[in-house]
Amino acid sequence: MENNFYSDDQLYPWMKTNFNRLLLRAHNNKLPNAFLIEGKSGLGKIALARQFAKKLLCTGSALAGPACDTCNHCHWFNATTHPDFTQINPAEKSHVIKVDQIRYLNDRIALKSHGEKYKIVIIAPAESMNINAANSLLKSLEEPPGDTLFLLVSHDAGLLPITVRSRCQRFIVHSPNKSDSITWLKSQSVADPERYLAMANDSPVTALDFSTRNMLDLYKSIIKDLEFVFEQQGSVISIAEKWHGYDLQPVLTWMGQWIRESIKAQLLGTKSPQKSPLFNIKMDLPLMFRAYTQTIQASHLLKTAVNKQMILESLLFTWNGQLQESNGLGTR
Numbered sequence: 001m002e003n004n005f006y007s008d009d010q011l012y013p014w015m016k017t018n019f020n021r022l023l024l025r026a027h028n029n030k031l032p033n034a035f036l037i038e039g040k041s042g043l044g045k046i047a048l049a050r051q052f053a054k055k056l057l058c059t060g061s062a063l064a065g066p067a068c069d070t071c072n073h074c075h076w077f078n079a080t081t082h083p084d085f086t087q088i089n090p091a092e093k094s095h096v097i098k099v100d101q102i103r104y105l106n107d108r109i110a111l112k113s114h115g116e117k118y119k120i121v122i123i124a125p126a127e128s129m130n131i132n133a134a135n136s137l138l139k140s141l142e143e144p145p146g147d148t149l150f151l152l153v154s155h156d157a158g159l160l161p162i163t164v165r166s167r168c169q170r171f172i173v174h175s176p177n178k179s180d181s182i183t184w185l186k187s188q189s190v191a192d193p194e195r196y197l198a199m200a201n202d203s204p205v206t207a208l209d210f211s212t213r214n215m216l217d218l219y220k221s222i223i224k225d226l227e228f229v230f231e232q233q234g235s236v237i238s239i240a241e242k243w244h245g246y247d248l249q250p251v252l253t254w255m256g257q258w259i260r261e262s263i264k265a266q267l268l269g270t271k272s273p274q275k276s277p278l279f280n281i282k283m284d285l286p287l288m289f290r291a292y293t294q295t296i297q298a299s300h301l302l303k304t305a306v307n308k309q310m311i312l313e314s315l316l317f318t319w320n321g322q323l324q325e326s327n328g329l330g331t332r
Protein backbone atom coordinates (compact mmCIF):
# COMPACT_ATOMS: atom_id res chain seq x y z
CA MET A 1 0.00 0.00 0.00
CA GLU A 2 3.00 2.21 0.43
CA ASN A 3 3.22 4.58 -2.50
CA ASN A 4 5.34 7.39 -3.78
CA PHE A 5 2.72 9.92 -4.75
CA TYR A 6 3.33 11.97 -1.61
CA SER A 7 6.53 13.74 -0.96
CA ASP A 8 9.05 12.08 1.31
CA ASP A 9 10.73 15.44 1.54
CA GLN A 10 8.55 16.96 4.16
CA LEU A 11 8.16 16.23 7.80
CA TYR A 12 4.53 15.57 8.53
CA PRO A 13 3.27 17.72 11.40
CA TRP A 14 2.63 14.74 13.69
CA MET A 15 6.23 13.59 13.23
CA LYS A 16 7.84 16.59 14.92
CA THR A 17 8.03 14.89 18.31
CA ASN A 18 9.67 11.82 16.77
CA PHE A 19 12.10 14.04 14.87
CA ASN A 20 13.06 15.83 18.08
CA ARG A 21 13.47 12.53 19.92
CA LEU A 22 15.93 11.37 17.27
CA LEU A 23 17.73 14.69 17.27
CA LEU A 24 18.13 14.63 21.02
CA ARG A 25 19.82 11.25 20.74
CA ALA A 26 22.26 12.68 18.22
CA HIS A 27 23.02 15.71 20.37
CA ASN A 28 23.69 13.47 23.35
CA ASN A 29 25.97 11.27 21.24
CA LYS A 30 23.66 8.36 21.81
CA LEU A 31 23.10 7.18 18.27
CA PRO A 32 23.32 3.43 17.72
CA ASN A 33 24.83 1.91 14.56
CA ALA A 34 21.36 1.18 13.34
CA PHE A 35 17.83 2.28 14.11
CA LEU A 36 14.86 0.19 13.11
CA ILE A 37 12.11 2.76 12.58
CA GLU A 38 8.94 0.73 12.93
CA GLY A 39 5.27 1.52 12.56
CA LYS A 40 2.43 0.83 10.23
CA SER A 41 2.48 1.97 6.65
CA GLY A 42 1.24 5.45 5.77
CA LEU A 43 2.54 7.38 8.78
CA GLY A 44 5.39 9.15 6.99
CA LYS A 45 8.28 7.15 8.50
CA ILE A 46 10.43 7.34 5.36
CA ALA A 47 10.01 11.10 5.35
CA LEU A 48 11.02 11.14 9.02
CA ALA A 49 14.16 9.10 8.28
CA ARG A 50 15.06 11.34 5.33
CA GLN A 51 14.61 14.56 7.27
CA PHE A 52 16.69 13.19 10.13
CA ALA A 53 19.44 12.10 7.71
CA LYS A 54 19.43 15.50 6.04
CA LYS A 55 19.64 17.25 9.39
CA LEU A 56 22.61 15.12 10.48
CA LEU A 57 24.48 15.90 7.27
CA CYS A 58 23.60 19.61 7.26
CA THR A 59 26.35 21.97 8.38
CA GLY A 60 24.36 25.19 8.30
CA SER A 61 21.58 24.85 10.83
CA ALA A 62 21.22 25.49 14.52
CA LEU A 63 21.02 22.57 16.90
CA ALA A 64 17.24 22.39 16.94
CA GLY A 65 14.79 22.51 14.05
CA PRO A 66 15.04 21.19 10.51
CA ALA A 67 18.04 21.27 8.15
CA CYS A 68 18.98 24.71 6.77
CA ASP A 69 18.28 23.96 3.09
CA THR A 70 21.01 26.39 2.05
CA CYS A 71 24.36 24.73 2.82
CA ASN A 72 26.18 22.55 0.28
CA HIS A 73 25.16 19.39 2.08
CA CYS A 74 21.47 20.31 1.90
CA HIS A 75 21.85 21.15 -1.80
CA TRP A 76 23.48 17.79 -2.49
CA PHE A 77 20.86 16.02 -0.44
CA ASN A 78 18.02 17.71 -2.33
CA ALA A 79 19.70 16.91 -5.64
CA THR A 80 20.06 13.25 -4.53
CA THR A 81 23.81 13.46 -5.08
CA HIS A 82 25.05 13.58 -1.50
CA PRO A 83 28.12 11.32 -1.40
CA ASP A 84 27.50 10.31 2.22
CA PHE A 85 23.85 9.42 1.83
CA THR A 86 22.38 6.29 0.27
CA GLN A 87 18.77 5.24 0.14
CA ILE A 88 17.84 1.74 -0.91
CA ASN A 89 14.28 0.95 -2.02
CA PRO A 90 12.83 -1.99 -3.93
CA ALA A 91 13.67 -1.73 -7.58
CA GLU A 92 10.72 -0.30 -9.45
CA LYS A 93 7.74 -2.65 -9.72
CA SER A 94 9.66 -5.51 -8.08
CA HIS A 95 8.71 -5.01 -4.39
CA VAL A 96 11.99 -6.68 -3.53
CA ILE A 97 15.38 -5.33 -2.44
CA LYS A 98 17.92 -7.61 -4.04
CA VAL A 99 21.40 -8.66 -3.00
CA ASP A 100 23.07 -6.61 -5.74
CA GLN A 101 21.61 -3.45 -4.24
CA ILE A 102 23.06 -4.31 -0.82
CA ARG A 103 26.45 -5.21 -2.34
CA TYR A 104 26.47 -1.81 -4.03
CA LEU A 105 25.64 -0.25 -0.66
CA ASN A 106 28.42 -2.17 1.12
CA ASP A 107 30.95 -0.94 -1.43
CA ARG A 108 29.70 2.60 -1.09
CA ILE A 109 29.92 2.81 2.69
CA ALA A 110 33.40 1.25 2.64
CA LEU A 111 34.61 4.54 1.11
CA LYS A 112 35.77 7.31 3.41
CA SER A 113 33.13 9.88 4.28
CA HIS A 114 33.31 13.12 2.30
CA GLY A 115 32.20 15.41 5.08
CA GLU A 116 33.31 15.34 8.69
CA LYS A 117 30.05 13.83 9.70
CA TYR A 118 28.12 10.65 9.17
CA LYS A 119 27.53 8.33 6.30
CA ILE A 120 23.84 7.60 6.37
CA VAL A 121 21.93 4.73 4.85
CA ILE A 122 18.16 4.37 4.61
CA ILE A 123 16.69 0.99 3.68
CA ALA A 124 12.95 1.18 3.12
CA PRO A 125 10.96 -0.87 3.58
CA ALA A 126 13.59 -3.08 5.16
CA GLU A 127 11.33 -6.15 5.05
CA SER A 128 11.54 -5.98 1.25
CA MET A 129 15.07 -7.35 1.41
CA ASN A 130 15.15 -10.91 0.19
CA ILE A 131 17.08 -13.38 2.31
CA ASN A 132 20.32 -12.97 0.35
CA ALA A 133 20.11 -9.21 0.62
CA ALA A 134 19.47 -9.42 4.38
CA ASN A 135 22.43 -11.76 4.83
CA SER A 136 24.66 -9.48 2.83
CA LEU A 137 23.68 -6.55 5.06
CA LEU A 138 24.47 -8.37 8.32
CA LYS A 139 28.21 -7.82 8.35
CA SER A 140 27.85 -4.09 7.69
CA LEU A 141 25.26 -3.85 10.44
CA GLU A 142 27.59 -5.63 12.83
CA GLU A 143 30.74 -3.67 12.04
CA PRO A 144 29.67 -0.53 10.18
CA PRO A 145 32.60 1.25 8.59
CA GLY A 146 33.42 4.64 10.10
CA ASP A 147 30.54 6.75 11.32
CA THR A 148 27.87 4.94 9.36
CA LEU A 149 24.33 5.21 10.62
CA PHE A 150 21.71 2.79 9.29
CA LEU A 151 18.07 3.81 9.32
CA LEU A 152 16.00 0.75 8.52
CA VAL A 153 12.38 1.68 8.00
CA SER A 154 9.82 -1.07 8.42
CA HIS A 155 6.04 -1.28 8.08
CA ASP A 156 6.04 -4.83 9.43
CA ALA A 157 9.20 -5.54 11.40
CA GLY A 158 8.03 -9.07 12.24
CA LEU A 159 8.89 -10.00 8.66
CA LEU A 160 12.55 -9.11 9.12
CA PRO A 161 14.99 -11.87 9.99
CA ILE A 162 15.75 -11.90 13.70
CA THR A 163 19.46 -11.56 12.85
CA VAL A 164 18.75 -8.15 11.31
CA ARG A 165 16.31 -7.02 13.98
CA SER A 166 18.64 -7.92 16.82
CA ARG A 167 21.36 -5.66 15.41
CA CYS A 168 19.13 -2.58 15.40
CA GLN A 169 17.75 -0.36 18.08
CA ARG A 170 13.98 -0.10 17.81
CA PHE A 171 12.38 3.27 17.27
CA ILE A 172 8.62 2.90 17.30
CA VAL A 173 6.36 5.37 15.51
CA HIS A 174 2.71 5.45 16.54
CA SER A 175 -0.33 6.72 14.66
CA PRO A 176 -1.10 10.36 15.38
CA ASN A 177 -4.26 10.99 17.36
CA LYS A 178 -7.42 11.06 15.32
CA SER A 179 -8.22 14.74 15.63
CA ASP A 180 -4.74 15.74 14.41
CA SER A 181 -5.12 13.39 11.44
CA ILE A 182 -8.56 14.79 10.59
CA THR A 183 -7.29 18.38 10.82
CA TRP A 184 -4.42 17.54 8.47
CA LEU A 185 -6.66 15.69 6.01
CA LYS A 186 -9.01 18.68 5.93
CA SER A 187 -6.03 20.93 5.21
CA GLN A 188 -5.29 18.64 2.24
CA SER A 189 -8.88 19.17 1.02
CA VAL A 190 -10.00 15.60 1.69
CA ALA A 191 -13.79 15.38 1.71
CA ASP A 192 -15.13 12.93 4.29
CA PRO A 193 -11.80 12.64 6.17
CA GLU A 194 -13.28 10.44 8.93
CA ARG A 195 -14.32 7.79 6.43
CA TYR A 196 -11.00 7.81 4.60
CA LEU A 197 -9.06 7.66 7.86
CA ALA A 198 -11.06 4.60 8.92
CA MET A 199 -10.44 3.00 5.51
CA ALA A 200 -6.73 3.64 6.03
CA ASN A 201 -6.68 2.13 9.53
CA ASP A 202 -5.77 5.52 11.02
CA SER A 203 -2.78 6.19 8.76
CA PRO A 204 -3.24 9.75 7.52
CA VAL A 205 -0.88 9.57 4.54
CA THR A 206 -2.62 6.44 3.29
CA ALA A 207 -5.99 8.15 3.82
CA LEU A 208 -4.85 11.01 1.60
CA ASP A 209 -3.67 8.54 -1.01
CA PHE A 210 -7.04 6.72 -0.97
CA SER A 211 -8.92 9.98 -1.30
CA THR A 212 -6.70 11.19 -4.16
CA ARG A 213 -7.35 7.91 -5.95
CA ASN A 214 -11.09 8.00 -5.18
CA MET A 215 -11.01 4.57 -3.59
CA LEU A 216 -14.33 4.78 -1.81
CA ASP A 217 -16.15 3.08 -4.69
CA LEU A 218 -13.66 0.21 -4.70
CA TYR A 219 -14.03 -0.11 -0.93
CA LYS A 220 -17.81 -0.34 -1.19
CA SER A 221 -17.70 -2.80 -4.05
CA ILE A 222 -15.33 -5.11 -2.14
CA ILE A 223 -17.75 -5.15 0.79
CA LYS A 224 -20.58 -6.03 -1.56
CA ASP A 225 -18.56 -8.79 -3.23
CA LEU A 226 -17.63 -10.31 0.12
CA GLU A 227 -21.24 -10.26 1.22
CA PHE A 228 -22.07 -12.17 -1.96
CA VAL A 229 -19.31 -14.63 -1.16
CA PHE A 230 -20.67 -15.19 2.35
CA GLU A 231 -24.21 -15.57 1.13
CA GLN A 232 -23.09 -17.74 -1.77
CA GLN A 233 -24.87 -15.49 -4.22
CA GLY A 234 -21.84 -14.80 -6.31
CA SER A 235 -19.43 -17.19 -7.91
CA VAL A 236 -16.03 -17.11 -6.24
CA ILE A 237 -14.38 -17.67 -9.60
CA SER A 238 -16.04 -14.73 -11.30
CA ILE A 239 -15.39 -12.44 -8.31
CA ALA A 240 -11.72 -13.47 -8.38
CA GLU A 241 -11.68 -12.66 -12.10
CA LYS A 242 -13.19 -9.27 -11.44
CA TRP A 243 -10.65 -8.53 -8.69
CA HIS A 244 -7.78 -9.20 -11.06
CA GLY A 245 -7.84 -5.62 -12.29
CA TYR A 246 -7.89 -4.07 -8.80
CA ASP A 247 -5.07 -2.66 -6.74
CA LEU A 248 -5.11 -5.66 -4.43
CA GLN A 249 -2.80 -4.49 -1.65
CA PRO A 250 -5.34 -2.10 -0.10
CA VAL A 251 -8.09 -4.66 -0.71
CA LEU A 252 -6.24 -7.33 1.26
CA THR A 253 -5.34 -4.86 3.98
CA TRP A 254 -9.03 -4.03 4.38
CA MET A 255 -9.97 -7.70 4.47
CA GLY A 256 -7.29 -8.33 7.09
CA GLN A 257 -8.58 -5.46 9.23
CA TRP A 258 -12.20 -6.57 8.97
CA ILE A 259 -11.57 -10.14 9.89
CA ARG A 260 -9.28 -9.07 12.74
CA GLU A 261 -12.08 -6.88 14.10
CA SER A 262 -14.49 -9.79 13.84
CA ILE A 263 -12.07 -12.11 15.65
CA LYS A 264 -11.55 -9.52 18.37
CA ALA A 265 -15.29 -9.05 18.79
CA GLN A 266 -15.86 -12.78 19.06
CA LEU A 267 -13.05 -13.25 21.57
CA LEU A 268 -14.25 -10.35 23.70
CA GLY A 269 -17.86 -11.41 23.35
CA THR A 270 -18.87 -8.08 21.79
CA LYS A 271 -21.93 -8.51 19.62
CA SER A 272 -21.01 -6.34 16.68
CA PRO A 273 -17.52 -5.11 15.88
CA GLN A 274 -18.70 -1.77 14.55
CA LYS A 275 -15.34 -0.97 13.04
CA SER A 276 -15.83 -3.73 10.50
CA PRO A 277 -18.34 -3.23 7.70
CA LEU A 278 -18.70 -7.01 7.69
CA PHE A 279 -19.74 -7.16 11.32
CA ASN A 280 -22.71 -9.34 10.55
CA ILE A 281 -20.67 -12.16 9.05
CA LYS A 282 -21.05 -15.43 10.85
CA MET A 283 -17.96 -17.57 10.83
CA ASP A 284 -16.65 -19.80 13.53
CA LEU A 285 -13.44 -18.76 15.19
CA PRO A 286 -11.03 -21.35 13.70
CA LEU A 287 -12.26 -20.46 10.22
CA MET A 288 -11.80 -16.77 10.93
CA PHE A 289 -8.21 -17.39 11.98
CA ARG A 290 -7.64 -19.39 8.83
CA ALA A 291 -9.16 -16.66 6.68
CA TYR A 292 -7.02 -14.06 8.45
CA THR A 293 -3.77 -15.97 7.99
CA GLN A 294 -4.56 -16.67 4.37
CA THR A 295 -5.37 -13.01 3.71
CA ILE A 296 -1.99 -11.93 5.09
CA GLN A 297 -0.23 -14.66 3.11
CA ALA A 298 -2.04 -13.66 -0.08
CA SER A 299 -0.91 -10.08 0.42
CA HIS A 300 2.73 -11.24 0.40
CA LEU A 301 2.28 -13.80 -2.36
CA LEU A 302 0.56 -11.37 -4.70
CA LYS A 303 3.54 -9.02 -4.66
CA THR A 304 5.51 -11.51 -6.71
CA ALA A 305 2.99 -14.12 -7.81
CA VAL A 306 2.20 -14.99 -11.37
CA ASN A 307 -1.00 -16.92 -10.75
CA LYS A 308 -3.19 -14.22 -9.22
CA GLN A 309 -6.41 -16.00 -10.08
CA MET A 310 -5.51 -19.13 -8.14
CA ILE A 311 -4.47 -17.18 -5.05
CA LEU A 312 -7.63 -15.09 -5.11
CA GLU A 313 -9.88 -18.09 -5.65
CA SER A 314 -8.32 -20.05 -2.85
CA LEU A 315 -8.62 -17.03 -0.54
CA LEU A 316 -12.25 -16.39 -1.40
CA PHE A 317 -13.10 -20.07 -1.02
CA THR A 318 -11.75 -19.90 2.52
CA TRP A 319 -13.80 -16.77 3.17
CA ASN A 320 -16.96 -18.60 2.24
CA GLY A 321 -15.77 -21.83 3.85
CA GLN A 322 -18.30 -21.76 6.63
CA LEU A 323 -21.13 -22.09 4.15
CA GLN A 324 -19.29 -24.80 2.28
CA GLU A 325 -18.87 -26.71 5.52
CA SER A 326 -22.50 -26.34 6.53
CA ASN A 327 -23.46 -27.60 3.09
CA GLY A 328 -21.36 -30.65 3.72
CA LEU A 329 -18.91 -29.79 0.97
CA GLY A 330 -16.08 -29.48 3.44
CA THR A 331 -12.98 -27.37 3.12
CA ARG A 332 -10.43 -29.59 4.73
Ligand SMILES: [Zn+2]
Residues within 6 Å of the ligand: 058, 059, 060, 061, 067, 068, 069, 070, 071, 072, 073, 074
Ligand atom coordinates in the same frame (compact mmCIF):
# COMPACT_ATOMS: atom_id res chain seq x y z
ZN1 LIG B 1 22.06 22.60 5.49
